[in-house]
Every structure is written in structure tokens, then in C-alpha cells.
Amino acid sequence: MRKLYLFSFFIISLGLLLSACSQNDDNSMTKVKVAEVTRSIFYAPQYVALEQGFFEEEGLDVELQTIAGGDKVMTSLLSDNSHIGLVGSETSIYVKARGAEDPVINFAQLTQTDGTFLIAREPMDDFTFEDLKDSDFLGQRKGGMPQMVGEYVLKQQGIDPENDLNLIQNIDFANIASSFSSGTGDYVQLFEPTASQFVKDGAGHIVASFGEESGKVPYTVFMAKQSYLDENEETAKKFTKAVYKAQQFVKNNSAEEIAEIVQPYFEDTDLELLESSVDRYKSQLSFAENPILDEEEWNNLKNIMDESGELPEDIPYDDLVNSQIAEEVISE
Known part of the structure; x- marks a missing residue:
């Protein structure tokens, strides 16, 4: 009877110890709140990073929310309701042009072309x-x-x-x-x-x-306030590293495999359609293969905005782009 009691005490103690370790592991994870501008297969590498555990490997607990509209994503960032936004780079230009003291900085590019197609009613x-x-x-x-x-x-x-x-x-x-x-x-x-x-x-x-x-353009980019990047440089680097892993995964694996991985984010969409969508984006190189936003792409963005009459100010590349984080990740 005494042996049974000791054995039971050991099992309970072991369970409590494992539970405590698990809690410590959870507490060691850094929480990162990400706001995406819409739910889109165009952002497949982001969902791959989530599903394949690339963020967790970097010690990040990423909470993803969809906030429809670039202006609303910016509001979420500026009010600290989100740490990182996934949205078009033009929004950072709009915020800067309005005189923001804490500008929103582009630090990791996800897509490098426009993602839309022209649809006609008839063939x-x-x-x-x-x-x-x-x-x-x-x-x-x-x-x-x-x-x-x-x-x-x-x-x-x-x-x-x-x-x-x-x-x-x-x-x-x-x-x-x-x-x-x-x-x-x-x-x-x-x-x-x-x-x-x-x-x-x-x-x-x-x-x-x-x-x-239209050519290459920083169409969708991960961005954060300058103050967040200053205070959380290591977190931003780990986040970018996970994104880069996902970009390489998407580059090196089939559209079929990618579609199967990201399907939980598109439960109402047929797997075959997801596969054809991923394949279409892969074939036209819409998914950036690395997170670096280069100056040529930035200038192409400004040309497009200027042509449409929407460029509020000619803001230099170095003012709103931090390429150092991505460059360090790739060089490691």
C-alpha cells in the first residue's frame, strides 16, 4: 500500500513538474500581434510560416488578425493594438506624409508584384x-x-x-x-x-x-512603427527569419503541397482552386523569394502612385525602409 502511495505521489509530482516546464516554455515565447489587410492566398508564405511552425522555432507566439482596409491596419499599428502590419507600402507613405512623429517602417517584403487579374465576361x-x-x-x-x-x-x-x-x-x-x-x-x-x-x-x-x-513593386510588406523596431529589434529579426524560411519553402515546393498546408485558412475554398491560385502566383513570381525590399521596387511604387495622382510626398527609400534586418537574416 505504501509503495502504491509513493508511486502515485511520484506520478502527480512529475505531472506538476512537466506542467510547470510547459508554462515556463509558454512564458518564454514572445507575443507578436500581426494585422493582415485581408485574408488572401496571395499571402501564402505567411500562412506557411504559421502552419509549419517557423515562428515558433524562433520563439514567437504570433497572433494573426484580419483587419480589412489599409487605413484600418495603420490605425491598429499607430494605436498599438497590433505590433506588425501586413499591408501595401503605400500606406506607410500616406502616414509619413501626414507628419507622423513615429513613422511606420517597411522591414520585410512578402509579395513583389500586383496580385490582381483582369476578368472578362466572355472568353x-x-x-x-x-x-x-x-x-x-x-x-x-x-x-x-x-x-x-x-x-x-x-x-x-x-x-x-x-x-x-x-x-x-x-x-x-x-x-x-x-x-x-x-x-x-x-x-x-x-x-x-x-x-x-x-x-x-x-x-x-x-x-x-x-x-x-506592372513589374516588381513592394505590394505587400510587413511593417511596424519605428519605436517598436527600436525596442524589439531581436524580435523583428526572428520574425523576418521565419518569413524567409517560409519564402524559401514556397519557392522550393509544389503548388499542391503549399495549397494543402494553407487550406485551414481557406476552409470554404476548394483545394484544387487553391492549388491553381498558388501556381498562378508562383509562375509570375508574385511571392518574394526573400524579405528584402530594394530601392528600385520602392521607386517603382512611387512612380505608380505619382501616375495615379496619389503620391502625397516624394519620400526617400531610407526614410521608410529598413533593409538591414532582412539583409542580416539572409547573410546568416
Whole structure:
């Protein structure tokens, strides 16, 4: 009986010890709150980093929330409700131009092209941008990256968005696809996997890629306030290291495998559609292969913003980009 009691005491004590160790391990993890501007397969490397445990390997407990709208992500960052934002670099320029004393700094790039595709209602094997003239074009929110890149590409192709077509911009981002489905517009600008869903359903046909037409640009970037980076430099470096691991994983693995990994973030989307979406983005090099945002991409962004009349101030690369963190991660 005494032996049984001692054995039971040992088991209980061991359980308490293991529990305490587990709690210590949890307490040693650094909490990082990330706000993404939308839930999109375009951000596949981020979800790979989460699902494959790359952040945990770096001692980071990442809490991801989706906050629709670049302005809302910026508000979350500036009010310290989030530590890191995943959003277009143009938002950091807007904040800086408004005189922010604690500017938002771009430190790790995730996507390097536009992620939208031009969808037509009917198949158009011989499509040219001239076909857009006099059409109803269902675009994106004014001042946002999708719309600015869309207008930039149209102008590069000799199309004046204001005079050559009827540009529709009064529909919220979340309702653009359903509006096209219900009959609004002859053409629409959509992200994946919605674009592939339209093709599968016979509701639309992909006729052009804005990512292929516009060149490299810091389309979606991880960013944080300067004060956060100053106070949490090691955390930012670990975060960037996890992102880089995921970028290399996406580069070196099949669209099928990536789609299976990220499917928990897109439960209502067919796996086959996710795979085709990932494959489309991989084939046009939309996923950045490393987290460095270079100066040429920054200047291309400003050219696109300037062309659309949305560049509030010509802010130098060094003012809003910290490339040192990513460079150190890659060199290790």
C-alpha cells in the first residue's frame, strides 16, 4: 500500500513538474500581434510560416488578425493594438506624409508584384487592352494599390481610365466580386482564388495579369512603427527569419503541397482552386523569394502612385525602409 502511495505521489509530482516546464516554455515565447489587410492566398508564405511552425522555432507566439482596409491596419499599428502590419507600402507613405512623429517602417517584403487579374465576361483569346475602350470597368478602391496599379497598367497600354472607359469605384472591396456576378461591369479586377473561382464557374475569364504588366513593386510588406523596431529589434529579426524560411519553402515546393498546408485558412475554398491560385502566383513570381525590399521596387511604387495622382510626398527609400534586418537574416 505504501509503495502504491509513493508511486502515485511520484506520478502527480512529475505531472506538476512537466506542467510547470510547459508554462515556463509558454512564458518564454514572445507575443507578436500581426494585422493582415485581408485574408488572401496571395499571402501564402505567411500562412506557411504559421502552419509549419517557423515562428515558433524562433520563439514567437504570433497572433494573426484580419483587419480589412489599409487605413484600418495603420490605425491598429499607430494605436498599438497590433505590433506588425501586413499591408501595401503605400500606406506607410500616406502616414509619413501626414507628419507622423513615429513613422511606420517597411522591414520585410512578402509579395513583389500586383496580385490582381483582369476578368472578362466572355472568353477573349485575342484580347488586347484596346478592347477595354468604352467598357464598364469594375475597379478597386481609389488610392489603394490594386487600383493604382490597374490605372498605371492601363495608361502604359494607351488607355485613359478617366476618358476611355466607365471606371466604377464606388463598391467596397468585399462586394466587388458579387457585384460583377450580379451583372455590374464588363470587366473586373480580382485577386485569387476568386479569379479562378469565376473561371471554374464559367462566370468570367482571365484575360490579363496586372502583376505581369506592372513589374516588381513592394505590394505587400510587413511593417511596424519605428519605436517598436527600436525596442524589439531581436524580435523583428526572428520574425523576418521565419518569413524567409517560409519564402524559401514556397519557392522550393509544389503548388499542391503549399495549397494543402494553407487550406485551414481557406476552409470554404476548394483545394484544387487553391492549388491553381498558388501556381498562378508562383509562375509570375508574385511571392518574394526573400524579405528584402530594394530601392528600385520602392521607386517603382512611387512612380505608380505619382501616375495615379496619389503620391502625397516624394519620400526617400531610407526614410521608410529598413533593409538591414532582412539583409542580416539572409547573410546568416
